[in-house]
Amino acid sequence: MITTTVYLIHFDRPYIAKTGKQKKTAGHYLGSTADLAFRIREHANGRGARLMEIITQEGIGWSVVRTWNGDRKTERKLKNRHNHAALCPCCNQNIAHLRHGAGKGGEA
Numbered sequence: 094m095i096t097t098t099v100y101l102i103h104f105d106r107p108y109i110a111k112t113g114k115q116k117k118t119a120g121h122y123l124g125s126t127a128d129l130a131f132r133i134r135e136h137a138n139g140r141g142a143r144l145m146e147i148i149t150q151e152g153i154g155w156s157v158v159r160t161w162n163g164d165r166k167t168e169r170k171l172k173n174r175h176n177h178a179a180l181c182p183c184c185n186q187n188i189a190h191l192r193h194g195a196g197k198g199g200e201a
């Protein structure tokens with residue numbers, strides 16, 4: 094059985110894509126991987142996902158703020174909400190305690 098980690102990345106500032114007349118903003122990236130550490134290294138090098146490639150090119154900082162144990166079904170379920178900010182401990186104070194990596198250093 095393969096264990097997959099679903100992860101949420103929060104961008105330090107939103108990315109605004111200008112495609113023709115449409116303006117799209119992205120403040121988060123939601124993905125899944127069997128090897129989170131490897132995938133994060135990929136993203137840090139601008140690989141693994143088109144959006145992360147762009148973010149890296151734009152010089153936008155980012156961090157993994159939340160993870161779930163799950164599979165592609167979990168990923169789809171979370172994506173279907175179309176509201177990543179509601180899942181994001183950085184953007185949603187109600188779930189700030191769920192922040193990935195919280196606890197080391199006792200951040201507020």
Ligand SMILES: [Zn+2]
Binds near residue numbers: 178
């Ligand atoms: Zn966020």
